[in-house]
Amino acid sequence: MVAVLFAMYVFSWLDRLILSMLVTPLKADLGISDVQVSMITSTSFAIFYALFGLPLGWAADRWPRRWIIFGGVIVWASATIACGYARSFEGLLAGRILVGAGEAALLPAAYSLIADGFPRDRLATASAVFQMAGKVGSATAFGFGGLAIAYATAHEGVSLPFHGPAQPWQLVMMMVGLPGFILAFLVFTFKEPARRGVAKVEAAKGAMGAFLRGNAKLVTLMLIGTSALAICGYSMTNWVPTFIERQYGMKPASYGLWLSAMNILAALSLAASGGIVDRLYRRGMDDAHLRFYSWLIAGVFPILVFTFFAPNVWFFLACYGVVQFITVPFMVYVAAVVGLLAPSDIRARLLAFFLFVFTILGMGAGPAIVALITDHILHDESRIGTSMAIVVIGGAVIAFVSFRLALGSLASAVARNRSA
8 A cells, every 4th residue: 555655656746846847948938937937837736736635635534535546646647748738838837736736635645544554653654654755756756857858859849649749848748647547546456444543523523623622732833843844845945956056056967866866865764763753652652753853853953054054065965965854754743643643534634734734834935935035135146055044944943842842742642542
C-alpha cells in the first residue's frame, strides 16, 4: 500500500514541478509575462490544491479512500495532458487548476489509509516513508524532466492526433501525464484497511467539532509551529536557486544536480527520524512526536543561523541539506499525531485542514514574505540571503516554542486516547 501511494506522490510532484522547467519556451510560444508564468506555475495550483483538499478530505472520511485517490489521479493525469493541448494562457491556466484539484485528493486519503493500516507505534515510520516521496519527486522532476525536455526538443513539430504539430513543451506535458493512467489502477492492488477508532457519538455531524474543542490548545500550537516551518520550507524551495545565482554566481546547469542530491538526503532523513520517534513512543514517551521535533530544531539551529552567510556555495549546500531535516518532515509528525488521536471518520478532513493552512501560508505567503523583505525593507536584491535568514530563523524559533508549549497537551491527549 505504501509503495503504491509513494509512487503516486512522486509523480504528483513531477506533474506540479515540470512546468517550472519550461518557462522560457512557454513565454516564447504563448507570449505571456512573468506574472502570468507565476500564476500558472504556483499561484493557481496552490489556491485550488488548498480549496479542493477540504471537500475531498470530507469525502475520504465517508467513502472508500481508494476510489477517491483513483479519481484524483485520473483527473490530474488528464489535466496534465490537457495542458499539452493548451494554445493560450487561459487554457493552460484552466489545466493547472484541474491539476491542483486532482492532486488534492491524494494526501488526506493516503494518510488516513496509513493510519488505519499500521499499528500506532509504527505510524511515524510509515508516514515518513510515504512523505519521502515528496523529496524523491522533486529530485525526479529535475532528472526526468531534463530527459523529457531533451527528447521533446529532438522531436519538435511532431504531429499528434487532435492536435497537429506540437511544441516541445507540449510534448513534455503529455509525456509526464500519461503514466498517471497506469498508476491510478495500482490503487486496487491492495485492500482498503478497516477504519479504526470511528467516533460513536455525534458520528457524522459533531465529531469534528468535538475533537477540535477537546484538543484546541494542541491543534492550535501544532498549526502555529508546523505552519512556521512550512513558510520556511516553501520560501527556500522558491528562492534558494536565485540565492545561489546571485550570491555565488553558479548557473542552474551546475547547481541543479546538487540540489537534487540534497532532496534525496532530506528524504533519507525522514525515514530515520520516523523510526526514532516510533522507538521513543514504544518506550513510553507519549509526547515523542513533538518532543523529538523540538530536539531536532534545537540541534540544527546553529547550522541554520550560519547557512545564508556561508563563505562559498559548497558550505551553503552542505548546510542547506542539514536545514531540510527540520523544514521537510512537518507533515510526517502532523499525520502521525492525527493518526494517534483522531477518529477515523474525521481524520482525512483534519489532515485536509492542516494541508489547507500549510499550502496557503507556506506556498502562498512564504516566498512573498522573502520578496517583500528584500524589496521594501532591505532595498537590495543581492541581499536575498539576509531575507531568507530572517524568515527561516524566525520560523524555526516560533516552531520550537510552539512545540515545547504543546508537549503537555499531546501527552495528556495520548494518555486519554489510550485509556478510552
